[in-house]
Amino acid sequence: MDALQYWIQGFSVALQPTNLLYAFIGCVLGTLIGVLPGLGPAAGTAILIPVTFSLDPIGALIMLAAIYYGAMYGGTITSVLVNVPGEAASVITCLDGYQMAKQGRAGPALGIAAIGSFIGGTFATLALMVVSLPLANFALRFGPPEVFALLVVGLSLVTGLSGRSLLAALIMTAFGLILAMIGMDPVRGAPRFTFGIPPLYDGIGFIPVVMGLFGVGEIFLSMEAPVLEIIKTKLNDLWPKREELGISAKAIGRGTVIGFFLGLIPGIGAIIPTFLAYVVEKKVSKHPEKFGTGVIEGVASPETANNSYANGAMVPLLTLGIPGSPTLAVIMGAFIIHGLTPGPFLFKERPDVVWGLIASLYLGNVILLILNLPLVGLWAKLLEIKYQYLYPGILLFCILGAYSLNQSVFDVGVMVGFGVLGYIFRKLDWPLAPTVLALILGPMMERALRTSLEMSGGDLSILVTRPIPAVLLIIAVIVLASPAVRLLGKRAGKDD
């Protein structure tokens, strides 16, 4: 089958009424999560995984992916109206978006953000369709040594790009790897770090940990947050001025390219693309001094970049099985729960899942445009819900969700425990992304390493005598040692 047939198959899956419905529900939930400050896409997808349990795998993944990029849309609304990012990727949008709102121009700011997000998301999905098949076919030739080296690169990028301190990031990576070792030895079957506690034989569940670190932890943190002040403004006129459209079009074009290509690199996170897009826009602008006072391209470009990034970041997840961010790690967890392993093999094994999901990204962007442009006023109203009503409900939902994963009270305890840890780590400003990524990639890394050694009869040189692992391991060393990467990492700051 050639690429075109796969695309058609994908759309025929994504266009099934039930799958369209899941995409729609996901988009609504995602926008909601994006709008609510505190709850990011990682928390949102983790909390909602139990809900997708009873769905078929395609429906579940379509819904979770829709939540993911829906949050990218929703975050803008909060940034513009409250000057608080609804999720991390909308930080930059606050700069000019909030200024525009103060001038009574919240409508055009949200309008151009929705249009830019749509265009960025759509083009990135097209690019994803084009590059993923050749990449997956290439990766299909990867054996355990190649997989091990690739995972090392992915993990070192996440570590190198996380937060201010490399030491803290390394500690958090090691913490994740140690957590990943709890349970049965994946090859020999001997229990490790189980202390005779039967539920630990199965290891520490990934989903309860993420629900705790991101969901519960963020709720704890939000309790300290001040009450939001919302700019009351008319949202009737969403269209930018005629002269702004030309500038915006170019900004959207640049944002799309920046977002997609940075999305291909695992570990970049959603913030760097928006930051870079903003800086580039300022550089090429005829009036750079006006940035920060409410110029429309200062909203259009980063908002486009974050949605383009969100779709671009699907490439390493789907083709190589490497999630580039905690949210994508959660989506990967959802694949695994449904008995599917993202990676090149899935393109052969379940083309309906892969291409159905990709096609749904495309449709989801259309749904989001429809949801956002006319209904933006409704979303803004959500900001008026009081925390004291909202968060206890979400907390209860987390507890029920964690229990429903395995009908295990132990999982609920794990979630609450990691909620407390997540709160502490946030207070310390230690990055959570490396822990989460190490926890999901750790077992695969260990497996790949040990299988490599079985293949070589115990000889470690198999990792450097094959060309691909050798090159990848050198890249990993450069990533961790290079000051340039550190500089980017400092900009990345927050997690999702």
Add this chain to the structure above:
Amino acid sequence: MTIQARDLKKWKSSVGLMLLVDLFLACSAIAQSPAAYPTRPISIMVPSIAGGGTDVGARILAAVAEKKMGQPLVVVNKPGAGTQVGFTELSRQKPDGYYLGFVLLPQINTIILDPERKAIFNFDSFVPIINQVVDAGLIWVRAGSPYKTLKELIDDAKKRPGEIRASTTGILSDDHLAILMMEQAAGVKFRIVHFDGGPQQLTATLGGQVDVSFDNVGVINARIKAGVVRGLAVMDKERSKFLPEIPTTPELGYPAVVSSSTRGVMGPKGVPEPIIKKIQEVFLEAMKNPEHMDKMDKAALAVKPMVGEEYAKFFREMHERCKPLVEAVVKAR
């Protein structure tokens, strides 16, 4: 509050309610008289991920049998540590007939026999109720492999001891034991590589990372039909009805190399006799049902019902057969 938010809340609370009902059902495990069994849904544990061979078989059986049972049969997946997590779970359940599990032979035997596994259950922790499937072992290579027959493989293995990479779907699984039997019977030595399960093993074999793989007919049958892999031998006394063109190991001169994955329903020790009888009656009828047979045929899973003492005897004999093999593995560490 907006319309969306209200709908969402409603939707959330209905999900919550469902979870609470589940919780309630799980908690209300009041002792009931065996005569009335079953008065509530029965959980059937599968110790591996959804979509695998065991899971497929279990779901087919549950769908057919629950009509006769009068209560829902709920398949619960408890994967982990090469089925050990699920077995641990099963051994800790109350023996009231409301929690049954699919048990894989010889995995359960090897886990019990291998001291390194530190299993909290033993041979007497389970009561065999009824067997469903005997899935014969299969030796296979990728379609482009130089080995066209088992003889070519063994001849090459004799020339290059410890160099030919042979893969399993897990340490001390039936596939692993099969490789050990083959080594013993043919006087060869393979370099054994363990994978986590069928899909991983398949990728690695197709990608040329390993030279030969040991798995089961039910898992790999569709690949042979699709022409991507080549079966060298079925490790059974008779030819497989799903792959009649592939010779058996005894035909090829290795009568001792017979291996299969045997999957059936067991309960935690102490399930009352009348309840066991009832389960056996209903499940046996379901297994003979044309709907069950038809679906199992499509999945290339060979149905072999064994009830009560016949199944218990099979379990015991499997345990005895595994002892020397596991001892050899333990010694080799």
